[in-house]
């Protein structure tokens with residue numbers, strides 16, 4: 004009996020997860036500085052979230068491949084409230100961003116084709132690509148008080164089998180997004196090489212300062228797919244609804260939409276209850292967005308002031324998103340940092356989890372309740388001083 008080789012199924016034993024598991028089994032206390040599940044981070048969910056699911060229409064099955072008209076109109080309104088004009092016909096619903104990626108890889112790639120993705124970034128890309136028999140080639144983001152695209156690495160990565168460039172904005176975990184000049188240059192690059200852009204904007208509503216995160220949903224030069232979803236936009240990952248907005252030249256868009264609808268029709272995966280509830284969930288999400296924004300901003304600014312100029316630990320500059328990156332002395336490897344911190348009851352993620360090229364970085368979630376973050380950071384700073 005044979006299995007596919009899409010993934011390296013036998014994951015190497017990871018010492019950090021093993022130590023975490025052992026600690027949990029032993030019932031020892033833990034300050035979890037990686038908590039990025041909004042439903043477990045102490046936010047108040049308004050009653051309107053549950054009420055939204057009581058719609059009598061949930062009893063009727065009326066499948067529509069791209070999603071119900073009303074739900075797609077709600078997504079278009081969501082963009083309008085942010086100053087962007089998107090037609091409901093540009094929107095296709097999926098059951099999560101991961102599924103959206105899988106559909107786009109099926110739409111754009113044959114087995115063996117390549118997708119260009121940033122590094123450091125979201126660790127799931129290799130799995131999502133592997134499951135579609137597609138390869139990820141990385142291009143680099145460079146940090147020099149702010150993150151920017153290393154164009155040379157993008158050009159090097161764009162071989163004959165490349166089909167799309169993924170940009171994550173704001174990026175997880177760097178919290179960076181493309182400057183207007185970078186967005187222009189990327190569109191030009193993609194038009195020149197016949198590549199599509201996949202712009203993952205799930206964290207777009209979470210700038211750390213007053214500025215807003217620009218969306219690629221109104222660019223019309225390059226073929227482009229913009230991703231968003233309830234998971235981050237309303238702090239509701241359990242609802243399993245995301246969207247793809249198609250933007251770019253009109254003839255290309257029509258052709259891409261026709262094919263994407265065929266893929267969506269094959270699965271019809273977005274549940275009726277969440278589609279009916281979408282307008283109300285996006286409205287109710289405002290309360291969550293406000294609470295999350297307040298938490299991440301307070302945590303980020305606290306971290307920056309706590310790890311000031313003379314600190315052994317530096318907090319890299321971030322512009323948006325749910326994460327902060329700590330640069331720690333290279334006196335131990337990232338794995339050793341994580342293991343020794345676990346010994347002291349603190350869980351953080353190693354930079355290599357996100358494919359940082361250098362050492363030593365640790366990643367913490369800005370959703371962490373402030374008291375836990377403060378206590379965890381004191382223990383981390385003690386270790387850095389030891």
Ligand SMILES: Cc1ncc(COP(=O)(O)O)c(C=O)c1O
Nearest residue numbers: 099100101125175205232234245
């Ligand atoms: C960059 C990025 N995209 C997508 C997702 C997942 O979104 P969803 O819950 O819609 O699959 C995450 C989750 O953390 C993420 O970091």
